[in-house]
Amino acid sequence: MRIGYSFWGFLGEGITDTPDGGRSHRATLIDALTAAGHDVVFLQTDRDRVEAGTELPYTWEAHGFPAIDTLMLEWRWPIPGRNTTPCETPGHTCDLHRQADLIDFYTRDGLPTILWDKDRQLPADDGLRALGNVTVCEAALHPSPGAESLLFPVADEALDQADPAALTARERRWTLAYVGNQYDRDDCFDRYFAPASAIHPDHLVAGKWNDTGRWPHVRFLGRVPFSKVADLYGMALTTILLLPDRHLTSGQMTQRLFEAVLAGCLPLCPAEFRSADRLLPDNLIVSSGSEATDLIGDLAVAGPAQRAELLAACLERLDLMRASRQVKTLEELLTAGADR
Numbered sequence: 001m002r003i004g005y006s007f008w009g010f011l012g013e014g015i016t017d018t019p020d021g022g023r024s025h026r027a028t029l030i031d032a033l034t035a036a037g038h039d040v041v042f043l044q045t046d047r048d049r050v051e052a053g054t055e056l057p058y059t060w061e062a063h064g065f066p067a068i069d070t071l072m073l074e075w076r077w078p079i080p081g082r083n084t085t086p087c088e089t090p091g092h093t094c095d096l097h098r099q100a101d102l103i104d105f106y107t108r109d110g111l112p113t114i115l116w117d118k119d120r121q122l123p124a125d126d127g128l129r130a131l132g133n134v135t136v137c138e139a140a141l142h143p144s145p146g147a148e149s150l151l152f153p154v155a156d157e158a159l160d161q162a163d164p165a166a167l168t169a170r171e172r173r174w175t176l177a178y179v180g181n182q183y184d185r186d187d188c189f190d191r192y193f194a195p196a197s198a199i200h201p202d203h204l205v206a207g208k209w210n211d212t213g214r215w216p217h218v219r220f221l222g223r224v225p226f227s228k229v230a231d232l233y234g235m236a237l238t239t240i241l242l243l244p245d246r247h248l249t250s251g252q253m254t255q256r257l258f259e260a261v262l263a264g265c266l267p268l269c270p271a272e273f274r275s276a277d278r279l280l281p282d283n284l285i286v287s288s289g290s291e292a293t294d295l296i297g298d299l300a301v302a303g304p305a306q307r308a309e310l311l312a313a314c315l316e317r318l319d320l321m322r323a324s325r326q327v328k329t330l331e332e333l334l335t336a337g338a339d340r
Helices: 026-035 095-105 156-161 164-168 186-199 226-234 245-250 256-261 289-301 304-321 323-339
Strands: 002-006 039-042 070-074 113-116 134-138 174-179 203-206 220-222 236-240 266-270
Touching: 002 095, 026 039, 026 323, 070 095, 113 323, 134 323, 156 304, 164 304, 174 186, 174 226, 174 256, 174 289, 186 203, 186 236, 186 245, 186 266, 186 289, 203 226, 226 236, 226 256, 236 256, 236 289, 256 266, 256 304, 266 289, 266 304, 304 323
Parallel strands: 002 039, 002 070, 070 113, 113 134, 174 203, 174 236, 203 220, 236 266
Antiparallel strands: none
16 A cells, blocks of 8 residues: 655654654654555655755655555644744744645545544544544544544564663663653643652753743753663663643553663653553552652662563563554554545
């Protein structure tokens, strides 16, 4: 099947000043689809080449409308001052109107369309949900009514090759770390990370956090290159999975889980996360900042065997996010869409 894929971001390392978390899993999904025999053409600007100067062995068609069997959209939404302004305006990005053009040309003409609402931004009453040729997917264990579950994929090879004992045997410079941006995470940060970091001073936060005055004790590094994410987690004993409320209630886990686990960093998950035990062992699910603080302290003095056992349990549960599983889900949805 030839898939026209629309996304606004990078497949490679990209640039530092970007919030594109898709770099951790987008190429994983595309490569798995290609390995399964599908042909993928990208329908937005090749930002890897234009902005990062990286040439990658994929196919782009940024302006035309090539022949495809299915359209797949990583959903874009209006961001005032960025993609809602006229073209050629300083700071303008063309992702939103290109997406609209693709929908007008392909989707409204009846082509099967997968709309992957990765940040749960598609309004519940959006007319696209009612179109018979559109399948809405969310990266959640409990997607919205009418939507399907398509989780962020983890490469099969990475899971198969991960060695819990070797990963947890590494020296850890930081007791607690988080890599990610502030967006809608203040409540979770207040409940969990802020109390824990007050007791464990050997911590850090990397990412875009503009409003930090209420946490003067926290060490904020600012944004770091994507290539450094694994290194930071590889130097940290633990992380806390900070999630917006809309992700907590739907059981939508971000890439931070597998980024940490594959680097041997033990992830603590808020108890508010729906069906948390499907992705993490009960030992790493915490219900308060004080509980997180105590658990981090216990893990800091735990033996390598205990930490390896916990990491092995995390790796086992990551099988749910395995790339081959997500490709199978997509193929089932694509086949159903073609049959409609």
